[in-house]
Amino acid sequence: MVVLRHISVAFSAAMAAVGTALFIALNIFYKRRVWSPESDYYTFREEEEERSEKQVLVLGLDGAGKSSVLQGLSGAGSRKGCRPTRGFNFISLHTPACQLDFLEIGGGEDLRMYWVDYLRRTHILVYVVDSSDRGRLPQAKDELHRLLKADTDLPVVVLGNKQDKPDAVSVPELREALSLSSVADQRKLFLLASQSGSDGLSRTCSLQKFQDLLLTLV
Numbered sequence: 001m002v003v004l005r006h007i008s009v010a011f012s013a014a015m016a017a018v019g020t021a022l023f024i025a026l027n028i029f030y031k032r033r034v035w036s037p038e039s040d041y042y043t044f045r046e047e048e049e050e051r052s053e054k055q056v057l058v059l060g061l062d063g064a065g066k067s068s069v070l071q072g073l074s075g076a077g078s079r080k081g082c083r084p085t086r087g088f089n090f091i092s093l094h095t096p097a098c099q100l101d102f103l104e105i106g107g108g109e110d111l112r113m114y115w116v117d118y119l120r121r122t123h124i125l126v127y128v129v130d131s132s133d134r135g136r137l138p139q140a141k142d143e144l145h146r147l148l149k150a151d152t153d154l155p156v157v158v159l160g161n162k163q164d165k166p167d168a169v170s171v172p173e174l175r176e177a178l179s180l181s182s183v184a185d186q187r188k189l190f191l192l193a194s195q196s197g198s199d200g201l202s203r204t205c206s207l208q209k210f211q212d213l214l215l216t217l218v
């Protein structure tokens with residue numbers, strides 16, 4: 001009887017050890033498969049650093065046209081079907097020099113507080129402004145200057161978007177409204193006019209011109 005009890009205890013201990021080992025192995029195996037926006041983002045970052053990838057952060061108030069610009073860059077064409085971005089939006093552009101990874105964070109009031117968190121992981125900031133939304137230009141200016149203050153070295157390209165609209169402010173007016181002349185001279189800051197129509201960033205700021213500028217800045 002005593003021998004049988006010893007065998008039973010030894011068997012239970014062995015089963016427990018096998019179970020624990022299996023649990024640990026499965027945990028390691030499935031660790032990266034548990035989805036969360038953060039884990040996805042960091043996995044993407046690890047892979048990005050291994051290859052020659054540069055991140056372009058695309059910010060601006062809600063409705064400025066960030067998703068439409070990305071759609072134009074991706075070659076998707078028409079700006080129809082853009083919905084407000086509730087979290088983030090991502091596209092990659094392959095160029096001979098490197099891969100440009102564009103990351104848009106939604107411009108809604110509730111998302112703007114997270115914008116600064118993404119600055120330290122990015123190589124260029126593209127700030128999109130709705131040139132026809134005259135009433136919100138002061139707000140667009142304040143948000144832009146908050147970002148400029150948070151990272152004083154990051155190259156910035158401001159896109160004065162929706163230039164096709166009849167009430168759009170001109171580029172010189174936009175420079176004034178966004179107080180860009182107050183930005184330090186040594187800062188790499190560019191202001192381009194754009195319109196994200198059916199042929200992408202055509203006419204006022206061609207896709208090629210925009211892309212070439214980004215490549216000189218990364």
Ligand SMILES: Nc1nc2c(ncn2[C@@H]2O[C@H](COP(=O)(O)OP(=O)(O)OP(=O)(O)O)[C@@H](O)[C@H]2O)c(=O)[nH]1
Nearest residue numbers: 062063064065066067068082084085107162195196
């Ligand atoms: N006329 C005109 N409309 C544009 C232009 N760019 C974007 N739009 C329109 O503006 C609206 C908002 O565009 P989105 O690209 O969704 O704006 P967003 O900046 O991504 O907005 P959030 O994701 O909410 O932060 C859409 O109805 C677009 O079709 C443009 O250059 N000209």
Ligand SMILES: [Mg+2]
Nearest residue numbers: 066067084085
């Ligand atoms: Mg969007």
